[in-house]
Amino acid sequence: MNRPRGIAFLLLLAVVWPLGQARADKALNALKPFLRTHCIECHGPDKQKNEIRFDTLGTDLTDRRTLEIWQDALDQLNLGEMPPKKAAQPERADTAQFIDALSARLELAYAQRKSTGGQTVIRRLNRLELRSTLRDLLHLQGAAYRPGAVSGLVDNNGNGRVERQGNDPVRFFPEDELDEGFANIGDRLVMSDFLLKLMLGAAEETIGAATHPGPKPSVEPREFAAPFVQGRKLGQRTIETVAREEFHKEVDLLTQRYYEGGDGRLVPRELGGGVRVSGRYRVTVEVSGHNQKHPWDELAKTDQSQPFKIGLHVADARNGGIGGPTSRTVQVWDLPGDGKRRTFSAELWIDDTWMPWIGWENGPYDRNFRAERLVEKYYPAQFKPRPDRKAVPKEVYDAWPVEMARVLLKAGYAGPNVRVHRLKLEPLIDQWPPRSHVALYGNGSVEEADVEELLKNFATRAWRRPVTDAEVAPYVKLVHGLMEDPKAKPLGAIKELKYRVYHGKWTKLPKFDELKPAAEGALAGGLIDIRPARKPDYYGMVFEGRLEAPVAGEYAFELASDDGSRLLVANQKVIEHDGLHGASTKRGKVRLAKGTHAIRLEYFAYGRPNSLRLAWSGPGIASTPLSVIQTAPQQIVGNPDEARAIRALQAGYAALLCSPRFLYLRENAGDLDAYALASRLSYFLWSSMPDETLFRLAAENKLREPAVMLAQVERMLKDPKAEAFVQNFTTTWLRLDKLGKMPPEKGGPFRFYHDRRMEPMLSKQAAAFFADVLVRNERITTFIHSDHTYLNAHIARWMYNRDDVPGEGMIRVPTNDPRRGGILTMPAVMTATANGVDTSPIVRGVWLLENILGSPPSPPPPDVEPLSPDLRGAKTIREQLELHRKHEACASCHRKIDPMGFAFENFDPVGRWRTHYRTDGRPQIDPATELPNGDQLADIVAFKQMLLKREPDFARCLTEKMLTYATGRRLEPLDRGEVNRITTALAKNGNRLRDLVHLVATSEIFLQK
Secondary structure (H helix, E strand, O other), X not given: OOOOOOHHHHHHHHHHHHHHHHHHHHHHHOOHHHHHHHOXXXXXXXXXXXXXXXXXXXXXXXXXXXXXXXXXXXXXXHHOOOOOOOOOOOOHHHHHHHHHHHHHHHHHHHHHOOOOOOOOOOEEOOHHHHHHHHHHHOOOOOHHHOOOOOOOEEOOOOOOXXXXXXXXXXXXXXXXXXXXXXXXXXXXOOOOHHHHHHHXXXXXXXXXXXOOXXXXXXOOOEEEEOOOOOOXXXXXXXXXXXXXXXXXXXXXXXXXXXXXXXXXXXXXXXXXXXXXXXXXXXXXXXEEEEOOOOOOXXXXXXXXXXXXXXXXXXXXXXXXXXXXXXXXXXXXXXXXXXXXXXXXXXXXXXXXXXXXXXXXXXXXXXOOOOHHHHHHHHOHHHOOOOOOOOOXXXXXXXXXXXXXXXXXXXXXXXXXXXXEEEEEEEEOOOOOOOHHHHHHHOOOOOOOOOHHHHHHHHHHHHOOOOOOHHHHHHHHHHHHHHHHOOOOOOOOOOEEEEEEEEEOOOOOOOOHHHOOOOEEEEOOOOOEOOHHHOOOOOEEEEEEXXXXXXXXXXEEEEEEEEOOEEEEEOOEEEEEEOOOOOOEEEEEEEEEOOEEEEEEEXXXXXXOOOEEEEEEEEOOEEEEEOEOOOOOOOOOOOOHHHHHHHHHHHHHHHHHHOOHHHHEEOOOOOEOOHHHHHHXXXXXXXXXXXXXXXXXXXXXXXXXXXXXHHHHXXXXXXXXXXXXXXXXXXXXXXXXXXOOOOOOOOOHHHHHHHHOOOHHHHHHHHHHHHHHHHHHOOEHHHHOOOOEEEEOHHHHHHOOOOOOOOOOOOEXXXXXXOOOOOOOOOHHHHHHOOOOOOOOHHHHHHHHHHHOOOOOOOOOOOOOOOOOOOOOOOOOHHHHXXXXXXXXXXXXXXXXXXXXXXXXXXXXXXXOEOOEOOOOOOOEOOOOEEOOOOOEEOOHHHHHHHHHHOHHHHHHHHHHHHHHHHHOOOOOHHHHHHHHHHHHHHHHOOOEHHHHHHHHHOOHHHHEO
């Protein structure tokens, strides 16, 4: 729809609008008798529920509050929630006539009215958008930049959260403020001096990571022949260890897929700490499958009709390794179990601290699969009961499982197994310098590069639009000034920096000065670096040098370490971070006079992983590293002129990235121009900047053409970067940001949730389901009910009580259960809507009204308790809420909320099915519910059927959520007309999800600020 423009239209509107308004007054006045008859009792001079009066309701729909009240009246009648069930009900024909007349009048109001407030407030990039934009702008790769990569605190081993290590550029940024789950609402994304300092640090770090000035690195292919490991390590069961050491010394045996301690997982010992050099690799494995058909199905259960499935995975050694939350599946291959060797390979990017590992996705997965149980069942004559631990020496007790394993292997192991013969790791360096370096410094000599051209090209991409010479002139001047100053050097380098290395096991920092160092040396780059220790663990280091304060003032230091550390500046203790602990950060401040000051940093590493990072800030200094970035490429080398030129350009690029033109999405009023539209589309579907194709179409001014826009939407949805839309929108819509805010208790029935590190898997399940509906363009009602879902082995076993789903990755499986299917009863949603201890029908009911039906209840009155204080005699939550509803102030809202929540009561705080509460007496759960319109629903199955009948309400809700996500602003009543147009068009083709994305991207709301 084209918006009318020009003086002629304004003159015409001045004449027509008052006439239309007069007719509207008459139309609305004609509806007031219905309100007087059926609504005045609760919304009149004597009583004003929700502070609404219909006896004084005006008809001027240019008044926002008046429009909202008329719209609310229409919504309540459409939902059948008004008049109240106990009140006299109007004739159906009268209600239908009222609804039709008011709908037509409001439709006219939405079409005619133009909002001055319905515009996107200028907004900065949020954390996720900033990370993705830096990735694409600087051509960076790596796990830290993947959609869904976790920053901040993570639980690597089920023992509590620690600071995640890595090179995520926004890892120190505070969480963005949310508005009903949305992290991209303009007026919530404020800027501060603190954030600007963090931005400068992120800019400098990522620019450094994109810089590769030295020669092409020499990374040799590495080939590992079995056995890869020695002893029972890295996920090997006793039977696998015995097989490798005594029977099949030339192979590594896998007998079971992952379970508890990590069985059925294999990584060469030399790669246990990572591949050491970040880059693209080809990973090749040679494996053979044996005994696909076998006689041990009772205790070693497998699907003997299916080939074995071998998975290639990667995991971060610093953050939990193969059993931690970073582990992800790269590829799964089918391996026939006929004993023949087969070779598989895959190409992928692997960061330096990440390791590839091999897993058997569909091997036996059962507690009965133990050597002793197999011997007892199939070789009873050779079975020996386990000796009493108290009656025999420890070595005899420990030798028993080894003896049982030998029995199985001597007999010629008849169970299913996979033998791993070889793993090869080949580096793939196709271009040097890499694209990231060429984009910043060109192909030739950096000293002779055209600074203005480099900066202008960079600014055009960074600011996402063409730039003028005048706009980049200050940055060009900055770079030239630094290039011409031979004394120019980066702030932060520590002068005369020396180190000493000590060997030993400590749980606290020792008195290093009383110990003899094992090694010592100097760090010419002036940055703290633990790599000269040349040890993975059990060592300590002392760094000493001089730090120059450019002016007098207060300086802040940030010290992150795993394990203990201590910082002294100017002979003053600034930060004490001693003791055994995971990666975590402490901060301190000190006043310094202008000049140089002694700096000393002490550190010890007890076990693995270990890390040390130091940064400072102060007058005239943004947050600046005083330590090397462990995952960054080599430091700047070469002749002094080249190094100075590179540093000068880096300063210019960092300044460009701290400009509001980069940090904020620039959108003009009215119809978005071509470049603003390209950015809106790219941040909608990729959470990142436009690519070359979008920039080209913007330059050609073609994006507003519907066919071009739809073609781009399809192209972008097929791009791997669309994973950002899938994950971010799913999290936003379903409010999965609440996962982890109130996690289940660590003990008792929910201990598995932490031990198995379930939380990251729950989000992945929801995202996988959403992606499937999007790719297949299925009806949106699939989110309410489906005959399939996505599971991996862990969620299937612990949440769904199923043992028929193999592997780490999410796969599409039938539900075989009408209570499941869709997203409503997924563990992610059920966990996010519980409080970690028990469930609340109120919370789950509000969640459903807000995110599925789009009719959120009013906030509770300020003078009403969350639950009535007098709940004596109530044994269940249902009885408590029945007492609560006796309060008149609570009844009207809870009559709408509670029925929506009771339907989910059979799902416990993490989404498992239950039939009784865990409270005293274990009362039975009653999921039956009665809706405000009187409909009786027996259980969750009937409840989902009811929701399917309210498909139009769900379609409107999902449309509004997606429009809010796409535009970065809250929708207003004035947007209702365009929302109606979208939902009408959507319904014509069956309310399909991919169609909705198309309609959103071509809507007037999306195309305008």
